[in-house]
Amino acid sequence: MSDSSSKQIHQGRNIKRFREMLGIKQEALAYELGEDWSQKKISLLEQKEEIEASLLSQIAEVLKLPVEAFQNFDEEQAVNIISNTFHHTQGIVNYNPTFQNNPIDKIIELHEEKISLYERMLKEKEEMMQRLEKLIGK
Incomplete structure (x- = not known):
């Protein structure tokens, strides 16, 4: 059981x-x-x-x-809920979905922010490395 x-x-x-x-x-x-x-x-x-x-x-x-x-x-x-929902809503599919307050959109947005942050950090690191190379005369 x-x-x-x-x-x-x-x-x-x-x-x-x-x-x-x-x-x-x-x-x-x-x-x-x-x-x-x-x-x-x-x-x-x-x-x-x-x-x-x-x-x-x-x-x-x-x-x-x-x-x-x-x-x-x-x-x-989650899989059970999705499969049951899909099974019970065939024929009532919304072809014009609105994605306001969609948690997946929020996750994607946060992911993009994090990528942007990492890119800025890498750029700052590269600039710092260039400054250090100039200081030590490379």
Whole structure:
């Protein structure tokens, strides 16, 4: 007898899923979390079923997602909801969808902001390297 309400949500796997959806590498997440973090530590974290609330909160802040995304997301349940919704709404498809307040649009927007930030950081690093090369006379 399987009771889906007692099914444990794997928070580490959810962190991995959302991190990958945002196109963020483990190294980048480790960098954002601070010097105590490394790619290996992120990898180990993503294998943990349950993660301390304070750490989940920190990761949520870095990824700009609600903590509940990691605590409540159940892929199997999401697939069931989508397949049931699709099955029950065939013939009532909205061919003029509006995407206001669409969470996926928000995730894409945040991802683009993060890419822009990384590009600015790389440009600043390159400029700093050029200045240093001039100073040391290369």
